[in-house]
Amino acid sequence: MAYDEHIRKFPDYIKDAVKRTGGFQVNEEINTVLVVGAGTGLLAGELLETYLGDKITAVGGFEMPFGDCKTLVFVASYTGDDPEAIALYRAAVKRGCRIVGLTSGGELKTSLERNAKERIILPAGLAENASLPYLFFTILKVLENSGIISPQQDYINALIHDLATPYEKTAEQFVSNLIGKIILIYSSAKLHPVARRWKMQFNVLARIPSFASVPELSELSGFGNMLAGFHAIILKDALAGQDQERKMETVKQGFRQLGVSSTEIVVRKSDDLTKLFSAIYMGDWIAYFLSQKYTK
Structure with a gap:
């Protein structure tokens, strides 16, 4: 697919991300939320950090700065093969964090399935940089469903209208x-x-x-x-x-x-x-x- 088609479908990708997320939620007590990854996955975390303030911390690189059983970690890697995302996923497992993986495949998907970790599988076949709306809005909806942030649908609808x-x-x-x-x-x-x-x-x-x-x-x-x-x-x-x-x-x-x-x-x-x-x-x-x- 030519990249201009990905751009034109950006609003559709937002809608699909919301639909795919459905009612997915985290029920455990959570004190801290991290979004870890590299490239577009890390960028999604940085945008969430900017949008939601101190509710979210975006983490790149290879080292997990903190985390425990009350830390919710979103591992965001569209391809599933980013070395940083894999390293941070393993660190989160060792620390006993609550993990939700977002990926379309690769090593991350295999590891999530092997370790019976919760995951939201994204549609395959996108350019990696075209996956931003899936990564960002999936996490946003999980946070909303889990009661960690206020309802977002009105803001999402306003954005989709603007992108027309x-x-x-x-x-x-x-x-x-x-x-x-x-x-x-x-x-x-x-x-x-x-x-x-x-x-x-x-x-x-x-x-x-x-x-x-x-x-x-x-x-x-x-x-x-x-x-x-x-x-x-x-x-x-x-x-x-x-x-x-x-x-x-x-x-x-x-x-x-x-x-x-x-x-x-x-x-x-x-x-x-x-x-x-x-x-x-x-x-x-x-x-x-x-x-x-x-x-x-």
Whole structure:
């Protein structure tokens, strides 16, 4: 399947994730929730951490920082073969954590079945980076079903309605500024997982160097004439506080002084779920259209 079809089906993937999760819930007493994994699985955890605050901790790498029988661990690995996810799964088993695995197959699925651990099997055949809505919304619904978070369906419905907007037309117009550039993606703190997704999609789809960061310009000053090869995308939350507004304005001025071209994208959404995923959806389209420019 061409990747633009995955993007068009993003709202359908959200609906299917909710449907597949059904009434799945965790009934034991839970004090802490971890989402562990790598790549898109870790990103799903980071988005949940941003969206739900201190209710969730996203963990990457190979070491489990903490955990016990009252820790709920979601092991998120679409392929089931991420070494980090496998290592963290084994660490969670040793610590006696409550485990729910999310995967379409691979070593993780085999281990979950062998150890009789609970699991939600995702549909096979997706591109790994297209699995984000399945990973995120499956976990979100399990947390809701388990009474760990408040009801989410109204927010999910609002997001699906928003994604019916023709984002691809705006995205296609945006691409001309990015051709031949190394892309720097700067964001306010709340949108940092979105910036990471944009970076990942530029790297994977368009196969170009790109970097995501919170505002820190001092490291760029030594690049001299090379700076003409950069283009900065500044992702800005319209509802961010004055401190964030000042920081982002400083970033924009800094790029101007360094001679780096930049584009500011202001995310104007009233609820946090739509804010995060509408920006991700736009980034997916931009990365796809940019990839088409490089393949012609």
